[in-house]
Amino acid sequence: QFPRQCATPEALASGECCPGLFPQQTPNPSDQCGFTVGRGLCVPVIADSRPHGPQYTLDGLDDREQWPLRFFNRTCLCNGRFYGYNCGSCRPGWTGDNCDQPLIVVRKNIQDLRAEERQRFINALDLAKNTIHPDYVIGTRHYSELINPATNATNFVNISIYDFFVWTHYYSVSKTFLGLGQGSAGGVDFSHEGPAFLTWHRFHLMQLERDMQNLLQDASFALPYWNFAIGGNECDICTDDLMGARNNFEQNLLSPNSVFSRWRVVCENVEDYDSLGTICNSTTGGPIRRNPAGNVDRPMVQRLPEMEDVLLCLEVNLFDTPPFFSNSSESFRNTLEGYSEPSGLYNPTVRSLHNLAHLFLNGTGGQTHLSPNDPIFVLLHTFTDAVFDEWLKRHNPDPSQYPLENAPIGHNRQYNMVPFWPPVTNSEMFVTAPENLGYSYDIQWPSRPLSNTEIITIAVIAALVLVTLIFAGASCVVRRKNKKNEALQPLLGESYPRYAEEKENTQEV
């Protein structure tokens, strides 16, 4: 979670993580954050200290509180379009040596990729799985044990680019360690069951996309998405040219024709980490398990979400609602996350949209501490992010819709998302992607067909309007007739003899 240059006892002791721009050259303290070339400056970290929700009660015990202050209190602040832990890269949406060329990458439906594009994406994932991350290392012990006092060695290790993506997710959902013999406690999840669910996963994907762009030396590389809202019980991307078909002999393993059958998962031994107070390291475990629609004990998760569910959730007006948790009702976030009916109504028995897609996979991809080990995670989350971006576009929410305080720990608007470095707040991801974050989605959202209730309501209203119009029309005609008759009445009324009568009378005389 930290740049290699900061994973030293000296850096930890100083609380400062402001690497230079040219690490291969003799360290030059005045060049921190590319200061000498006008890129950035080493500044104090700002961490959110507003109150959090009642789910977490162990304040003081968890390294992730007020992230990242337990580890570092100074970081690079980059000028203009410069970006990154040493201001050596460009802000999303910009590229080039001087970060002066605009670039918006386009995330496409994986089903629309040509055969060679599919193969290129799979090869890129496999390369990321097998290439040590060039910039970041992970801590494998809690802060109090990060440095061995006897040897002054740190417990940071190398990890591959893809496994770094898996590890950050695991670290964000892991329990709070209470001490040896006391185990670990839940009540924390820095990336789920709260408003940060969407902002956290957005940045998580952006980080992988950027790492893969660097790996491929292709700034235009974009992650594709899986439209999982197809209903039915078939995983349409579980084929050997995409995410791997089912193994013919073992129904919860992948076909040997897929490269993903050779992938080995990390962060499998969660019971050990939680009881021993260790943290997942880069040691690999068993194969990816997946048995789509195969959970016989939960028929509800044997089907994928429908497109109508997505279209309904896009109509939920509020981003999130108190208590900003997995029991929030009429909350767009909780609906897309999948703890509500697609229309927004909270229902504890429901699993919909994102959660349903995870649980449908029924294996590695359905267990929160492990799920990114299955590469379907990437595609499932790009689609979830596409729905989020469409909601932002349609509803154009004020930033104040995102709660400033009293959300679960890690989920307040100004909290730095755990465990990303350099610090990035939830609010920085609560913006439309094409205009602010350098990517867009190639996606056409259908309009929602009307439900039977809506059709009946519209028919009743139309009938009422019609009846009202008919009555109004009829009374208008009657009134007009009356008015016409009135106009024909003689001015002097019946008490005066008519002209003819008068004439008759005169003649008689």
Ligand SMILES: O=C1C=c2cc(C(=O)O)[nH]c2=CC1=O
């Ligand atoms: O990886 C995940 C797995 C999940 C399972 C549920 C659930 O609703 O039970 N939710 C999940 C979220 C994940 O990110």
